[in-house]
Structures are given as structure tokens and as C-alpha cells.
Amino acid sequence: MTASTASIWTRRTAATAVAALAAVTVLGATAAPASAAAPAATTAxxxxxxxxxxxxxxxxxxxxxxxxxxxxxxxxxxxxxxxAHADGHKQAIVLDIDNTSLETDFHWAAIPTPAVKPVLDLTRYAHSRGADIFFVTARPGILDSVTEWNLRKVGYPVGGLYVRHLPDLFEAVSTYKTAKRAEIEAKGYTIIANIGNNTTDLTGGHAERTFKLPDYDGKLS
Structure with missing residues (x-):
């Protein structure tokens, strides 16, 4: 996320959190824990x-x-x-969330926020071939449960979700995201692909390959 999008991101995520919590309350639902089975897949x-x-x-x-x-x-x-060549090793794909996994800027008030379908299809395909899927986002910890619920609701297989808690909130986004990828590696995973739409999602190593989605010079956070 760039500085120029910070205020928009703050307003958008705050509104999304309020709407999501309201929707979950109305439906009598709660955010699924990491160990829970994902609900039936829906897509963008x-x-x-x-x-x-x-x-x-x-x-x-x-x-x-x-x-x-x-x-x-x-x-x-x-x-x-x-x-095809995992050779018995645990493999992972790491994704950013806003405008990488979810269509946040186009459906910022939608509950659930729809998936970015090409990315959803790729991650479900990778998961079917044995790769675990992790999400590393600069969203604050208060959005943890809502974010995981949204990801599972639209069909993502969630192997793990990392959001920013103290003291992560005071770190540069790239530093924080690099550290979380290192944590995933410390769990015995090889991160075969890291996907995001901003350079802060992708710099710092700890991934074999990076794939950058368009952000149009910061127009998409």
C-alpha cells in the first residue's frame, strides 16, 4: 500500500469491517477459525x-x-x-489480499468482497496439487476474523492468515511482509510463489518466484 492510498484504505476497511460484522450478525454466522472447514465456494x-x-x-x-x-x-x-516436483517437501503460495485476492476497490462495501477470480482459480488449482495457501496483509488485527471469513466464503483455501498486530503496525509494510514469509519458511515450507499488486508485497526475498499484479502506479491499493 502506498502513502497516497492510505486514507482511502483506512475508510474502506473500516466500512467493510462494520458492514461485515453486521452481515455476520444478521446471518447468525461467526468467522470460521483456521481449523474449520471452508464453506461452499462462491466466486466473484x-x-x-x-x-x-x-x-x-x-x-x-x-x-x-x-x-x-x-x-x-x-x-x-x-x-x-x-x-509436479515437490519431492515430498511442503510447498506454499503467499498472497496479498486487497486487489490481489479480493476485488476490494471495486466492491469495497460488498459483503463478502468478491474474489479476484483468476487468482482464486490459480490458488485452488495449486492447492489441489498439494500447495498450501497463505495470506499476508497489511490489514490491522481488528479485521482478522472478518477477513478470514471473507476469504473462506468466496472459496479460498486458507492455510494461514497474517494481519498486523502490535508492534507490526509500526513497521514498514515490506519489512513486515518479509518477516511473515520468513515465519512461513520456518514452519518447513518452500514458498514457490509470492503474489501481490505492490512492490511492498514482493520485495525482501523468501520466495522462489514473485508475480506482480497491476496497480496502475498506485491507483489500486
């Missing part, structure tokens, strides 16, 4: 954006989807090859 298709819809900063939805798909198309053969 359940709440599609209208063709040509713009995000918070005027990014065209259809263009964004095509650009995301182009990155996923490059990543898929690599994931296929890499998961």
Missing part, C-alpha cells in the same frame, strides 16, 4: 462488476481483469511444473 461471479465499472480511482474493471489474467497465465505453467 456471484457479485459481478458491471462491464466498464471503475474502481475507487477510475481504473476500468474489464481492463484490470484482462491484465490480472495475463499475469495468472504466466504463473500457471510455473505452478504446474513446480508442484
Amino acid at each position: 461471479a456471484a457479485q459481478p462488476a458491471t462491464s466498464g465499472t471503475a474502481g475507487l480511482k477510475g481504473v476500468d474493471y474489464d481492463t484490470w481483469q484482462r491484465d490480472v489474467q495475463a499475469v495468472v497465465d504466466r504463473a500457471t505453467p510455473y505452478v504446474t511444473e513446480r508442484t
Whole structure:
């Protein structure tokens, strides 16, 4: 997340948290713990954006989807090859959340926020081939349960979710995310792919390959 998007991100996530908590209360649901089985998968298709819809900063939805798909198309053969040669080792894919895993800027008030479908398809494919899926986000810890509920609700297999608690809130985003990838490696995983839409999601190592989704010079957080 860039400084120029911080205020928008704060307003958006606060509104999302309030709406999500309200929705969960109304439905009589609670956020699923990490050990719980994921609910039946739904995808971004359940709440599609209208063709040509713009995000918070005027990014065209259809263009964004095509650009995301182009990155996923490059990543898929690599994931296929890499998961075919796990050789008994635990493999992981690490993802950012906002505008990487979830269509946050296009559906910032939607509950649940729809998945970025090409990324969802890739991660479910990787998971079917034995890779565990981890999410490392700069969202604050107060959004932990709501975020995990959203991810599971739209169909993501969640092997782990990292949000920022104290003292992480005072660290640079790239430093925090690098440290969390190192924690995943310390659990015995090889991170075969790290996917995000900002350089702060991807710098610092602790991943064999990185795949950057479009952010259009910071227009998508």
C-alpha cells in the first residue's frame, strides 16, 4: 500500500469491517477459525462488476481483469511444473489480499468482497496439487476474523492468515511482509510463489518466484 492510498484504505476497511460484522450478525454466522472447514465456494461471479465499472480511482474493471489474467497465465505453467516436483517437501503460495485476492476497490462495501477470480482459480488449482495457501496483509488485527471469513466464503483455501498486530503496525509494510514469509519458511515450507499488486508485497526475498499484479502506479491499493 502506498502513502497516497492510505486514507482511502483506512475508510474502506473500516466500512467493510462494520458492514461485515453486521452481515455476520444478521446471518447468525461467526468467522470460521483456521481449523474449520471452508464453506461452499462462491466466486466473484456471484457479485459481478458491471462491464466498464471503475474502481475507487477510475481504473476500468474489464481492463484490470484482462491484465490480472495475463499475469495468472504466466504463473500457471510455473505452478504446474513446480508442484509436479515437490519431492515430498511442503510447498506454499503467499498472497496479498486487497486487489490481489479480493476485488476490494471495486466492491469495497460488498459483503463478502468478491474474489479476484483468476487468482482464486490459480490458488485452488495449486492447492489441489498439494500447495498450501497463505495470506499476508497489511490489514490491522481488528479485521482478522472478518477477513478470514471473507476469504473462506468466496472459496479460498486458507492455510494461514497474517494481519498486523502490535508492534507490526509500526513497521514498514515490506519489512513486515518479509518477516511473515520468513515465519512461513520456518514452519518447513518452500514458498514457490509470492503474489501481490505492490512492490511492498514482493520485495525482501523468501520466495522462489514473485508475480506482480497491476496497480496502475498506485491507483489500486
